[in-house]
Ligand SMILES: CCCCC/C=C\C/C=C\C/C=C\C/C=C\C/C=C/C(=O)SCCNC(=O)CCNC(=O)[C@H](O)C(C)(C)COP(=O)(O)OP(=O)(O)OC[C@H]1O[C@@H](n2cnc3c(N)ncnc32)[C@H](O)[C@@H]1OP(=O)(O)O
């Protein structure tokens with residue numbers, strides 16, 4: 162039987178080349194080919210099914226994690242997948258697992274902080290999965306404050322070993338993914354003590370479990386920390402707890418690229434900055450920005466397709482009701498999220514370039530761009546994950562009641578995504594790092610040090626403090642120079658205001674504590690400017706395909722103008738725009754919504770997500786929502802029997818008792 166495309170009418174209206182847009186979204190023709198091939202491979206393999214995840218018990222769910230990970234590894238070997246293909250495989254399997262931490266943090270940490278010798282010893286074992294590693298930094302008592310970690314690694318010159326110890330309950334390692342049940346090894350961040358002196362936090366490779374029977378090694382207490390938010394979701398991950406009781410490891414298991422301990426127990430610091438110990442977090446924060454575009458685009462794809470299928474009110478003469486996507490309020494909530502998904506994609510691409518550049522410089526002992534890389538990764542991780550978490554929840558609401566069903570895919574996506582606002586650095590703590598960087602930049606203005614990179618705009622601070630926005634008609638808001646000037650003026654004015662207010666305090670520390678809410682807002686303004694700038698720069702490149710650039714430009718304008726609307730308090734209070742110009746933003750936004758409306762199904766089709774990956778009845782490619790929702794309801798285990806288990810024990814006696822009481 163021929164399949165009906167319930168969204169066919171929508172697809173017939175699309176004004177741009179969707180296939181060309183798929184290439185832009187994927188990054189290149191080759192990346193699209195890899196993504197497409199691997200997503201189909203996953204979708205067609207029954208071991209990777211995920212439609213039952215929300216009803217499995219924790220043990221069953223974890224068992225599927227193990228099965229899927231082992232099967233994925235088998236396929237990687239059999240098909241000789243490249244690193245890129247293997248990473249796509251993990252992405253499309255779409256189930257958080259210990260493998261993420263092994264490949265995503267354990268290996269990068271050894272690469273970034275290990276000496277050549279250490280890399281030679283450990284990386285081949287890790288690459289062949291002969292050991293499984295995790296990243297164990299956070300403790301029960303400290304996560305954000307890394308310098309406050311309490312686990313100790315004390316050098317014993319007699320035996321040439323470090324003794325790992327957990328001196329307090331709060332020093333127990335707590336949260337590391339993969340630690341609870343799967344890992345054989347961990348990168349333990351602990352205080353280095355030599356000759357009674359505390360040298361602060363350093364990384365150590367520690368074996369936790371036997372490679373023969375997986376039992377914990379002597380002196381090690383280890384387990385899972387318990388069930389987390391939401392059904393399914395992040396519960397496939399074995400986040401763990403770990404305590405050491407005087408566990409000995411050889412000296413050469415301290416990662417020694419940044420600093421070394423000699424055979425005699427002497428502590429040596431190399432030229433490499435200490436902050437490199439935090440390097441793995443910079444790497445992962447960068448990947449999290451691209452991940453945000455994936456999570457948001459997934460939610461937006463579901464909400465957009467469903468909004469085109471769903472009809473409510475507005476029927477005239479028995480004709481069809483209005484598609485909810487045609488309500489301006491729906492567009493005003495949904496289209497800025499669609500635009501944000503594209504914006505985060507492009508800023509993620511740029512951040513990847515920045516990270517690659519800083520890594521190459523570090524290898525050549527050029528550390529000059531490290532502060533900028535830290536501020537950008539911290540700030541953009543914070544901005545994009547907060548907006549994505551809120552955006553997923555907004556998409557759920559955009560789908561009305563059906564969005565609350567697990568079969569919409571949105572509750573699980575929300576539950577699995579929201580910890581991104583916390584892991585790899587709490588989002589507020591990270592924004593405070595950005596504001597520190599901004600305050601330093603402002604304090605150096607006029608000292609001869611020219612601001613570069615993402616703070617280069619501060620070089621024109623005098624102009625930015627008094628310039629006026631050049632908008633008279635709504636269409637003027639479409640000029641990239643006008644948008645950039647408004648965002649630059651807002652960011653510069655907010656940072657300068659914070660710096661001026663800070664100078665009123667007797668100490669910098671007191672000022673930072675008192676003004677931290679304002680500092681966070683200044684950091685957000687700076688990060689939004691980066692996203693807008695990188696999107697505009699993307700549009701300056703050649704982008705092939707009929708109508709593709711026009712659609713991307715419309716989305717860029719929607720992204721920027723919806724932010725101006727949302728934060729108009731900042732723009733107005735700082736005198737960057739007038740109330741009249743703020744109202745022209747809304748006029749222009751409405752016109753942009755009308756421009757993209759016929760194309761929105763094409764813009765979400767361009768993500769090229771399979772129905773398996775989306776995991777949503779509401780977001781099905783064919784829009785065949787109602788029959789599938791109806792069918793799905795009958796699969797619920799509660800519907801296995803017509804009369805529920807427990808009827809005779811609980812319902813019947815209640816009913817009978819009421820009957821007796823009524824008769825009395
Ligand atoms: C089959 C294939 C599979 C493939 C898999 C592929 C990919 C998967 C990828 C990844 C997995 C992704 C997700 C998995 C999910 C979850 C994992 C979660 C893991 C974790 O959460 S790990 C723990 C993370 N913890 C944190 O982020 C803690 C946050 N806190 C900090 O970062 C710091 O403590 C702090 C807040 C920055 C403060 O540090 P402190 O030492 O006190 O510093 P300051 O005094 O404030 O600053 C001193 C100085 O240093 C600069 N600085 C700080 N941090 C950095 C840095 N990271 N890099 C460079 N410089 C830094 C700071 O700016 C100051 O500079 P000054 O010039 O001002 O002195």
Ligand SMILES: Cc1cc2nc3c(=O)[nH]c(=O)nc-3n(C[C@H](O)[C@H](O)[C@H](O)COP(=O)(O)OP(=O)(O)OC[C@H]3O[C@@H](n4cnc5c(N)ncnc54)[C@H](O)[C@@H]3O)c2cc1C
Pocket residue numbers: 262296297298299302303304305306335336337338395400580583584585586587588589590593677
């Ligand atoms: C799902 C998940 C997976 C994780 N995986 C790992 C892992 O693999 N390995 C690992 O080592 N860790 C992991 N973590 C731990 C994670 O990195 C930390 O939880 C995170 O860094 C936040 O630290 P915290 O819990 O100490 O929060 P806290 O710092 O205690 O935050 C609590 C509140 O205090 C506020 N706050 C804290 N400091 C300040 C300040 N200076 N100024 C203003 N406000 C402040 C925060 O904004 C927040 O609102 C994971 C966590 C989660 C949730």
